[in-house]
Amino acid sequence: MDSGISFSWGQVITKLMAGESLAEEQASAAMIEIMEGAATPAQIAGFVVALRSKGETVDEVAGLVRTMRSYAKTVEVEGELLDTCGTGGDRTGTFNVSTAAALVCAGAGAKVAKHGNRAASSRCGSADVLEALGVAIDLPPEGVAACIHKAGIGFCFAPVFHPAMRHAATPRRELGVATIFNFLGPLTNPAGATRQALGVADPRMIDNMVSTLGRLGSTRVLAFHGDQGLDELATSGSSQVVEL
Known part of the structure; x- marks a missing residue:
């Protein structure tokens, strides 16, 4: 290109x-x-x-x-799709909230295209949770589309759908600090989900991420940042919520 x-x-x-x-x-x-x-x-x-x-x-x-x-490789599914995804990086050791939320949303009738990866800084990432539950996490686009059609939820494993990001793997790993790469995953859903529940660990980025999603076609976004740097709603303390 x-x-x-x-x-x-x-x-x-x-x-x-x-x-x-x-x-x-x-x-x-x-x-x-x-x-x-x-x-x-x-x-x-x-x-x-x-x-x-x-x-x-x-x-x-x-x-x-x-x-x-x-x-990116893309998933073709008709209708409005929801993604529940966080930036990670809060280093608090919480359980994987976004995956549980995705399952609840699918059970409530939403069509969910869950985008995620293995753990980087947390105890477990979305891929780790789903793999432990017996889910085939590395399905190609057609397989993910079939899951969404039949079960109301499909998982887009980031390495499968963003193969070009392999070129950034070495500096990401060796730097060992949060960079813009930590924030790109939640903004690049392969199925083009236009509705999103977004967790953001860095409060400086929450407005920019919501504005970016709006500019690129999202129709409904709720972004969350909790006290102590959580990339989700806090159960103790205050939380910031930005809505599109």
């Missing part, structure tokens, strides 16, 4: 280090370089650290998300 604009990692990272924000097209061009495997681990790490230090804007997040979606 060609962004159609001239691109230089040096120029982009220098701009971010100076505290200047990227246009959506520039962020998209950076993501194309990453998705195509044209960026080195050092370039990827420099980019995401500089972006995180400056603070991500809606334009930047939207550019990254739009491009990541364009490289």
Whole structure:
């Protein structure tokens, strides 16, 4: 894929280090370089650290998300779909709330396209929970669509649907800190779910994530951030909720 604009990692990272924000097209061009495997681990790490230090804007997040979606394998299902997904990263050791919520929503009659992965910082991720329950977590798009049609819920395992993200795996693992990559997964549902219950561990990102979903076609979003950095509603203390 060609962004159609001239691109230089040096120029982009220098701009971010100076505290200047990227246009959506520039962020998209950076993501194309990453998705195509044209960026080195050092370039990827420099980019995401500089972006995180400056603070991500809606334009930047939207550019990254739009491009990541364009490289994803997609699930074709008619009708409105719901995703329940969190950013993770709260490091509190809570159980996997989003998967339980997805099952409850499906039982109540919603069509759910659950997007998720294995645990990164938590005790268990969505994939770990479902695998322990005997679910085939690595179904292709047609299999996920069949599950949604027959059972009202299907699981989109992130590595299956976002294979191009493998190019960012090494810097993500070696950096060991939260970057924009932690926030892209919940914004890139492979089935194009337009309704979402979204948990956000970083309160600085909650408005930007909701605004990005609205810009890219979501019709109904409830985003949650709980006290002590939870990416879900807190059962003790206060919670922030942003609605679209």
